[in-house]
Amino acid sequence: MHYLFAWRYFKAKKSTNAINIISWVSIMAIIIGTSVLILVLSVFNGFEDIVKSLYSSFYTDLKVSPASGKVMQVSPQQLAKLDSIKGVKNFARVIEEKALVQNMNSDNQSVVYLKGVDEEYRYVTGVADALISGEYDLGETDFPKLILGAGVEYNLGIQADRNLYTLKIYLPRKSNTEQIDVVEDISNDTIRSSASFLIQQDFDNKYGITNIEFVRRALKWGPNDLSGIEIRLSDPSETASIKKDVQEIFGDGYIVQNRYEQNRNLYSIMNVERWAIYGILSLVLVVAAFTMIGALTMLVLEKQKDISVLHALGADRSFIRKIFLSEGILLAVIGGVTGMIIAFVLCWAQVKYHLIPLEGGSFLIEYFPVKIRWQDFALVGGTVMVIALIASWIPSRRAGLNVSLREF
Numbered sequence: 001m002h003y004l005f006a007w008r009y010f011k012a013k014k015s016t017n018a019i020n021i022i023s024w025v026s027i028m029a030i031i032i033g034t035s036v037l038i039l040v041l042s043v044f045n046g047f048e049d050i051v052k053s054l055y056s057s058f059y060t061d062l063k064v065s066p067a068s069g070k071v072m073q074v075s076p077q078q079l080a081k082l083d084s085i086k087g088v089k090n091f092a093r094v095i096e097e098k099a100l101v102q103n104m105n106s107d108n109q110s111v112v113y114l115k116g117v118d119e120e121y122r123y124v125t126g127v128a129d130a131l132i133s134g135e136y137d138l139g140e141t142d143f144p145k146l147i148l149g150a151g152v153e154y155n156l157g158i159q160a161d162r163n164l165y166t167l168k169i170y171l172p173r174k175s176n177t178e179q180i181d182v183v184e185d186i187s188n189d190t191i192r193s194s195a196s197f198l199i200q201q202d203f204d205n206k207y208g209i210t211n212i213e214f215v216r217r218a219l220k221w222g223p224n225d226l227s228g229i230e231i232r233l234s235d236p237s238e239t240a241s242i243k244k245d246v247q248e249i250f251g252d253g254y255i256v257q258n259r260y261e262q263n264r265n266l267y268s269i270m271n272v273e274r275w276a277i278y279g280i281l282s283l284v285l286v287v288a289a290f291t292m293i294g295a296l297t298m299l300v301l302e303k304q305k306d307i308s309v310l311h312a313l314g315a316d317r318s319f320i321r322k323i324f325l326s327e328g329i330l331l332a333v334i335g336g337v338t339g340m341i342i343a344f345v346l347c348w349a350q351v352k353y354h355l356i357p358l359e360g361g362s363f364l365i366e367y368f369p370v371k372i373r374w375q376d377f378a379l380v381g382g383t384v385m386v387i388a389l390i391a392s393w394i395p396s397r398r399a400g401l402n403v404s405l406r407e408f
Helices: 002-011 017-056 076-084 150-156 212-219 236-250 264-302 304-312 317-353 374-401
Strands: 062-066 088-103 109-117 131-134 145-149 167-172 186-197 207-211 228-233 254-258
Touching (some): 017 317, 088 150, 145 150, 186 212, 264 304
Parallel strands (some): 145 186
Antiparallel strands (some): 145 207, 167 186
């Protein structure tokens, strides 16, 4: 019944035109706030998906690494058990260490994170699909080849696919003494480049990839020594259950991380940015709440006689409060639903027709990416309703107190 009264009050002509104007201003503010909040979150979702896809080209679904130190011992029996787990599509053995790479034909040099990988690595990550020059070739133990990130290639002043210059590569070995022996504790080898990849700046300026046996020999590691094992799953949605199976194989001395845990800082920053955007843009809805308070307060003042009559007919204070609470909810629903429809239409149009381009021409895509998530609609809808209830409570409480017949 109180919803019926609220609807009649909303449609009825007011004696003071300002009440109508303020009511529609509050609705427009809610429409703008709702649509802008959903649009910005959808664009953020689009950029977030692009970043995640770039990182997923380099990081795998699961990674096994030592709990402490750089080296872990992995037996053939453990590898066989890992291979037998249902859901594990491929895995690659990895040895990783910092190295200094020099262009022997110039003074250019670069510190790289050198990854020695086995033949399965190309099927575990997307590096092979991200090559911009050359062919995926890691060479052999005695004749190693190096796939460079585009940034490292630039720093060395070479064209990786041309293979014109021999590169000098230095790798530090583990030393048992405090004093460094240049001959024994630093590996000094030559290597040629075969290709370059372009994934994301963090990887392009940092990594070089070669065959694992060359790195093992250079570091004088044993046949079972590894830095990690990178695993690709048949179905990433089963990551949690397969992670437990992998952890049982390797035990407490090893860490098994999913893609989120390997990039915890990245995902944490993105989550903080998302909530910061949500909080800042929610202020638009708070501003709308002030106009709603004004509109409902003026409506309560105008409907003093109606309130007194309803009280005389048996309506209690709770019923009268519910009328004006319902009026606030009505304004919020009209504004919120309209804003969501506008946001959905604009997002759909951007996805289909690419209405708003990205200027500059240096991005991976040429238009603003948008991804619609129904969770965002639910979050924004809930926020609108909570703000509307809080804003409506003050004038509705006052309406419940003014229930006398003295106006007649």
